[in-house]
Amino acid sequence: MPRKSSRPTVATIARDLGISPATVSYALNDKPGVSAAMRARVLEHASAIGWTPHSGAQALRRGRSGNIGLVLVRDPEELSREPFYSAVTAGIEAATSAHGFELLIRFVRGGADDEVDVFRAWSHQRRVDGVVLLDLAKDDHRPPVLEALSLDFAVLGHYSGPEDFVKVTTAEPADAATVIDHLLERGYDGCLQLTGPFEYAHEGRRRELLARLCAERGIPHLHVPGTYTVDSGYRAFQAADTSLSARPAVVTSSDLIAVGALRAAAAQGVAIPRDLGLVSWDDSLIAEVTSPSITALSRRPFDMGRAAGDLLAQKIDGRIPGGSTIENSPAALIPRGSTARP
Amino acid sequence: MPRKSSRPTVATIARDLGISPATVSYALNDKPGVSAAMRARVLEHASAIGWTPHSGAQALRRGRSGNIGLVLVRDPEELSREPFYSAVTAGIEAATSAHGFELLIRFVRGGADDEVDVFRAWSHQRRVDGVVLLDLAKDDHRPPVLEALSLDFAVLGHYSGPEDFVKVTTAEPADAATVIDHLLERGYDGCLQLTGPFEYAHEGRRRELLARLCAERGIPHLHVPGTYTVDSGYRAFQAADTSLSARPAVVTSSDLIAVGALRAAAAQGVAIPRDLGLVSWDDSLIAEVTSPSITALSRRPFDMGRAAGDLLAQKIDGRIPGGSTIENSPAALIPRGSTARP
The missing domain is CATH 3.40.50.2300 (Response regulator)
Incomplete structure (x- = not known):
């Protein structure tokens, strides 16, 4: 159902100036066969009436959709x-x-x-x-x-x-070091990492980096993959071994996973931050408003x-x-x- | 900079079948001048090689961008x-x-x-x-x-x-009644409404509806407009008269405004839900994870x-x-x- 439109076209310009549509088209497309004066006149009028090229025509001509x-x-x-x-x-x-x-x-x-x-x-x-x-x-x-x-x-x-x-x-190597150094400085002595699916390259990389840093610092590291949802964070926390060290910390790959971990810890009576730390690899308003609020990497998405x-x-x-x-x-x-x- | 592409075109079909591009075009566009057998052959081959119309050409022909x-x-x-x-x-x-x-x-x-x-x-x-x-x-x-x-x-x-x-x-009239009835049932006796800009039709409507329902129920109603941000909710709460009744409730137009009100109440030492109630007109994970969590209308956006x-x-x-x-x-x-x- 094509509709009538007030949009000015090549035909509008041709009619207004009393010239042929072909001349208008040649002038607009900067092709030879039109005098400089005529080209200027066409461009000026096109601009005055608000003519713009049809995106479909432009896509065909320039090989570009925009x-x-x-x-x-x-x-x-x-x-x-x-x-x-x-x-x-x-x-x-x-x-x-x-x-x-x-x-x-x-x-x-x-x-x-x-x-x-x-x-x-x-x-x-x-x-x-x-x-x-x-x-x-x-x-x-x-x-x-x-x-x-x-x-x-x-x-x-x-x-x-x-x-x-x-x-x-x-900057994953720097970000991983920031997280681990913060946890050590706050007295945590183990790292339980809850990520999204391991197939994602960034999750594999984060796991390698945290595992290596933990080994270098002499603290244990565990990893449980899941998906980027609150439910998955809840289940991953339940399934994980939170006795990997005396006072471990959980590091999650997203704020939603962190909320799930927070809820599972509360359900199990695990005290955050006293007995367990929690850091999210993504910051958001959600991490700000939970109780306790969640320490997070502000990556400026x-x-x-x-x-x-x-x-x-x-x-x-x-x-x-x-x-x-x-x-x-x-x-x-x-x-x-x-x-x-x- | 047009690029070469593996995309099959009318020319591809013509070359593959050893017929003219015009014949292909007539067949694809269901125009007269092509036998039924030839049209079937063209359509079959077009489908087999994954031909689809160019969106720019289609936009020009159908007067539609899609x-x-x-x-x-x-x-x-x-x-x-x-x-x-x-x-x-x-x-x-x-x-x-x-x-x-x-x-x-x-x-x-x-x-x-x-x-x-x-x-x-x-x-x-x-x-x-x-x-x-x-x-x-x-x-x-x-x-x-x-x-x-x-x-x-x-x-x-x-x-x-x-x-x-x-x-x-x-369903704003029903939604407004749901909010006010809930507040009365929970023993709140006044309504402080924090909204977005009053120019929005829905905000004007919500204000009218809550004001009328409060008048009908014999409880006071106040309104402070702002914007849909945490900061605006914080400032609106600070500026508002929270002594409009013995135990009023705040009704906010969004979850972000509600978070701002929650923070301002905490800063002033106002106890939610004991001394003041809080309801958001929008539900979200944010309303779930605050402390206390925020009662909200789940509008299924x-x-x-x-x-x-x-x-x-x-x-x-x-x-x-x-x-x-x-x-x-x-x-x-x-x-x-x-x-x-x-």
Whole structure:
């Protein structure tokens, strides 16, 4: 059902100036066969009546949609509770709109295969010029697919595969040391790590880093994987051996996992921060308002999203080469009630 | 910088079948001049090699972009802390993608004028087929602008102007009664209402409804407007007269305002729930994890967003008339620690 519209077109300009649509088109597209005076007259009138190119026509002519895509792979209702992804999304949008791109968002429930299906559809329809990849797996299968689809992409987070694409890395070695040093300083003598799925490259990396740091400091380290939900944090805490040391601390990969651990500890009568410490690898308002409030790494996900959107837009515009990388600065630790001094 | 692509095109099909691109195009577009057998052969091969129409070409031919737009008018960093809008967005996306539309998202800081600028640009570039409007003002100026731009739209929330567009309304009279009845049942004898800006139609409506219900029940009612942030809730509580009755309750329009009120009460040594009750008009994980936890109306923003996205997609497809309305079912009140029994 096409609708009538007040939008000025090439035909409007031609009618207003009493010239042919072909002449208007040649002038607007800077092609030969139109005098400089006529071109100036057409451009001036086009500007005066608010003419802009049709995005569909522009996409055909320039081989560009002007859109950047983001697929978030998680249950949408769960994601809407997760401040980290909302902040990353807002950051990506801030950068893409500043570069004149629109941001397309899709939530998929199934997994990485469903995400790739969206990328294929977007590519075949020429609906996006590039995408941002989050939550990279160890040997992530998406980069080769995107290369084959000729879609530009930026990676946000740790990735251990070939590195000829633009990416924003996190300062995980520094962040891990910040967490462990804080726990030792507060008198905790063991580390129980509750993460998301181990397939994610950043979770594998965080586990390696914490395990190594604990070994170096001579304190025990345990790890229980789960998902990024309150329920998963609750169950992981229940399943874990909290007697790994005299006064251990729990380190969670997200604020939702931390809330689950806090509730499970309360249900078991474990006193936080006296008998057990708790640190989240993500900060948010949720970590601020719990009781006790949760010590957290403030990683500035908005800034991380903005950096990734910025790199991608520049890559699409051909202004930076593949391989360009921004290293996110180390996170600040916000000490709160969950890791009080002994 | 157009890039080479593996995407199959009309030319691919023509080459594969050894026929002219014109014949392929006629067959795909169901135009006369091609035999039924040839059309079947073309469609079969197109399907086999994964051909899909170019979205730009389709937009030009059908007068449709296949996109739905959403503009969120607030500071993006603040919005990423606000679970209500994340859930509404996820709900809209669930509906629009089910109908085959893509969702374009923009955050604007300035205000409703900046939002209208985005709508104009989207319309002139034919980038979206419709938009969802949130946070309607009393005599909202966006509907007439959208009519003039020939952009379809769906309204989510209370609106008191002319009503020939599709909308999802909230059950505010029932919700207001649920809140006041709960407060009386718990022995509170006054209502201090902390809202967002009074220009929003739903805030005006909530104020009227609570004021009338309080008058009917013979208890005092006070109102302090602010914005949807923790800081604003804190300041509004400080500025308010909390001695309006012997044991009043605070009713906030969002969970962030409620957190601000909770903190201000703690700073003043006001005991919640003993001396003062607290209810939020929005539920979220934040309301669950505060101490005390916050009694809240569970309005299911994901479902509200999905209903709005669904109505808009159906309206664009010409399957429902203007004026179609879905009334959101009344919210359930989740009693928590902030309104304990006396």
